[in-house]
Amino acid sequence: MKRGPNLQHQAKKRFGQNFLQDQGVINAIVRAVHPQEGDNLVEIGPGQGAITGLLLEHCPNLQVIELDKDLIPGLLAQFAKFRGFKIHQTDALNFDFSSLSSVEHPLRIVGNLPYNISTPLIFHLLSFREQVRDMHFMLQKEVVERLAASPGEKNYGRLSIMAQYFCQVENLFEVPPECFIPAPKVDSAIVRLVPHKELPVKAHNMARFETLVKTAFAQRRKTLRNSLKSFEIDFASIDVKIDLAQRAENLSLEQYVNLSNALWPEE
Incomplete structure (x- = not known):
């Protein structure tokens, strides 16, 4: 079963928009996240709300960060009935995620991240790692492979080391291009990042x-x-x-x- 996108909104190349439409993949992502009612859940780039609706069914206090102001009316029309639903119309690259967190309620972050900003956004999010419980992202398959790579592998590099220094990294599953509208020219994958409570190794400087x-x-x-x-x-x-x-x-x-x-x- 596929959830169709809003045909009145044309995907914008400058925002790297590819809207997820495959209900099987949507269900698999939400199962991987396993949202609960009391979670402090944040979705980055909800787009047309493909994942948002299912997240809200499990966690009615959901905050989303969306840069494209043209998507806001559609999101409000769909989800305003959820009293805990809140939209931050801003750029996630510049957003202070600590403003949404508390000691009692660390952040759980979910997102279908635009390929063109995924790496800098991950580095930005890692700066808030002490306020984060876990992160689940849809990324370009190559980026997920770099995040999870081991020494000696061709994808192993700076991103692998810095992500694994701060987090446990798990490559969950792949998502083919036909699951999106418009279909991207690359494969995607879902990754789980869980910040270490205590660093396994610690750099002095x-x-x-x-x-x-x-x-x-x-x-x-x-x-x-x-x-x-x-x-x-x-x-x-x-x-x-x-x-x-x-x-x-x-x-x-x-x-x-x-x-x-x-x-x-x-x-």
């Missing part, structure tokens, strides 16, 4: 750690010894316990943290 990872993958075909030359560090004088003849994709998250802590032992 977070800014330096982020720079280390970014620099290592900037020239990923080079060995670490060559790609990290810009730091002007005498690696021979430091007991890093890592073979610097390896390439960036061969090191695990723990090894990157250990290398960062060896190079910059203090905050």
